[in-house]
Amino acid sequence: MEGKLGLMQKRAIERFIGTGTKEFNLLYSFTRDGATATTFHQKCDNRGPTVTVIYNTKGSVYGGYIEKSWASDTSETYYKDDRAFLFRLMSDDKVALNKFPVKNPDKAFCCNATYGPIFGSGHDLNVFNGSLTAEGTQYTLNGDTNMGSAYDMGGLSTDQVTDSIKTVRDVEVYSLSESSLAGVWRESPGWDFKDLEDLKHFAAAFAPPYGLDIDTANILILGPVGAGKSSFFNTVASVFRGHICDQAVCGSAEKSVTSKYRMYRVRSSQIEKPLKFCMCDTMGLEESQGIDIQELTYVLDGNVPDGYQFNPTTPFSNDAHGFIKSPTLGQKIHCVCFVFDGNTATILSEKMLEKIKSMQAKVRQKGLPQAIVLTKIDNVCSYVEEDVRNVYQSETIKQLVDKVSNIFGVPRSFILPLKNYEKEIDVRTDVSVLAMHTLKRLLLSTENHLFNFLDQLDKTKKQKSVDSLD
Ligand SMILES: Nc1nc2c(ncn2[C@@H]2O[C@H](COP(=O)(O)OP(=O)(O)O)[C@@H](O)[C@H]2O)c(=O)[nH]1
Ligand SMILES: [Mg+2]
Numbered sequence: 071m072e073g074k075l076g077l078m079q080k081r082a083i084e085r086f087i088g089t090g091t092k093e094f095n096l097l098y099s100f101t102r103d104g105a106t107a108t109t110f111h112q113k114c115d116n117r118g119p120t121v122t123v124i125y126n127t128k129g130s131v132y133g134g135y136i137e138k139s140w141a142s143d144t145s146e147t148y149y150k151d152d153r154a155f156l157f158r159l160m161s162d163d164k165v166a167l168n169k170f171p172v173k174n175p176d177k178a179f180c181c182n183a184t185y186g187p188i189f190g191s192g193h194d195l196n197v198f199n200g201s202l203t204a205e206g207t208q209y210t211l212n213g214d215t216n217m218g219s220a221y222d223m224g225g226l227s228t229d230q231v232t233d234s235i236k237t238v239r240d241v242e243v244y245s246l247s248e249s250s251l252a253g254v255w256r257e258s259p260g261w262d263f264k265d266l267e268d269l270k271h272f273a274a275a276f277a278p279p280y281g282l283d284i285d286t287a288n289i290l291i292l293g294p295v296g297a298g299k300s301s302f303f304n305t306v307a308s309v310f311r312g313h314i315c316d317q318a319v320c321g322s323a324e325k326s327v328t329s330k331y332r333m334y335r336v337r338s339s340q341i342e343k344p345l346k347f348c349m350c351d352t353m354g355l356e357e358s359q360g361i362d363i364q365e366l367t368y369v370l371d372g373n374v375p376d377g378y379q380f381n382p383t384t385p386f387s388n389d390a391h392g393f394i395k396s397p398t399l400g401q402k403i404h405c406v407c408f409v410f411d412g413n414t415a416t417i418l419s420e421k422m423l424e425k426i427k428s429m430q431a432k433v434r435q436k437g438l439p440q441a442i443v444l445t446k447i448d449n450v451c452s453y454v455e456e457d458v459r460n461v462y463q464s465e466t467i468k469q470l471v472d473k474v475s476n477i478f479g480v481p482r483s484f485i486l487p488l489k490n491y492e493k494e495i496d497v498r499t500d501v502s503v504l505a506m507h508t509l510k511r512l513l514l515s516t517e518n519h520l521f522n523f524l525d526q527l528d529k530t531k532k533q534k535s536v537d538s539l540d
Contacts, residue, residue, distance in 0.1 A: 091249040099242040105202035129163030134189040142183040151178035174220040190220030252465040269506035284400030293409035295354030298445030301490040310338040372397030405516040412444040439515040441484040
């Protein structure tokens with residue numbers, strides 16, 4: 071078990087500490103280890119810097135950081151820690167980031183073998199003592215917390231931070247250690263302008279195998295709303311256009327912003343012919359709405375016309391306007407690219423996961439190749455945020471790729487981390503190289519799939535000539 075602290079929350083804590091990226095190691099949690107002070111001390115004493123996180127039942131998350139170690143003193147003993155602070159991450163299920171610095175460092179934290187973590191002389195944050203019994207899925211804390219005596223709360227009261235309640239879903243303690251870039255875990259492309267030109271050339275020269283008589287290879291982009299599907303197309307288009315494009319509508323709206331089925335083609339300019347692949351953007355996946363398995367089947371089979379306006383209340387069916395009755399190979403999908411937000415890919419709801427797995431099964435059943443693109447990796451790892459070229463050396467991204475590969479049963483070589491153009495106002499070589507690297511993998515998968523048809527065609531031709539000899 072890895073704990074409840076999300077990647078964004080870890081990043082916030084790293085920023086509060088202010089000394090770069092950290093590895094978070096879950097030492098102790100109520101739900102995993104039981105709510106007893108002795109267990110807390112067994113697991114957390116002498117472990118160096120730690121962060122204690124409280125998740126209350128109103129959806130607020132707060133806690134404290136100490137740079138020094140916890141200890142099992144036999145009576146209440148204060149410790150000095152200049153770098154300690156309290157913090158808030160969430161309030162009532164909404165992000166609410168506050169750092170509350172220590173103002174009396176001599177009494178930054180307090181150790182006592184029969185108590186859990188205690189911060190400040192107030193006590194500013196006194197989590198619990200003795201043992202607590204689980205009440206269903208929650209616990210009631212028994213420490214008295216009065217914030218503001220050793221920590222500067224910036225005007226916030228204890229009640230505002232704790233919602234005046236003591237019921238919690240969990241309390242966790244993480245140790246923090248310095249994080250570093252791992253060795254290269256995936257062979258990386260060069261990141262120079264010349265490398266970008268080579269990758270662009272590969273995509274520009276790509277064409278469906280000669281002999282199949284099809285114009286474009288069709289890659290379906292599929293994933294939850296807000297994962298970055300439309301942004302992926304825009305990023306690829308931006309690379310070829312040489313400036314940021316927003317041809318596909320993006321946004322952070324809760325429901326599917328894209329509800330039209332669009333087979334987007336990439337053009338480098340008005341006068342040149344478009345590239346020979348389509349990126350097919352659909353309505354997003356939603357737990358109980360969005361594209362469903364039957365509609366997906368129609369899309370894969372090429373029954374859905376370009377520009378079709380999906381209607382959430384009336385699913386696409388064979389009497390829908392524009393239904394393509396006898397699609398050619400060129401109208402079908404040749405590769406499926408699932409797109410997930412790298413921050414949430416490993417914590418999707420059961421329902422969403424179930425839906426995605428059934429779609430994966432359908433894609434496999436149709437014999438189509440599939441890959442997974444993980445977006446927003448700039449939010450997942452600060453090394454990547456600093457410099458996209460760190461992607462194939464980032465331990466965090468490596469672990470994310472491993473986990474996603476396990477969850478979805480897709481080989482690691484088909485899990486592709488990506489940073490889309492999002493806040494940039496101009497194209498950059500590094501972001502473009504990564505996008506082209508991702509596109510190249512997709513095009514190669516597509517090509518392999520189409521080669522199968524070429525083999526079939528050869529077989530049929532041979533059979534025909536054998537037949538004519540008979
Ligand atoms: N930081 C960051 N934001 C991204 C990235 N990709 C997409 N976004 C943002 O995520 C939001 C949703 O993206 P969109 O492409 O509309 O998602 P869709 O619903 O899957 O089509 C937009 O606000 C994008 O700017 C990325 O790689 N990094
Ligand atoms: Mg979209």
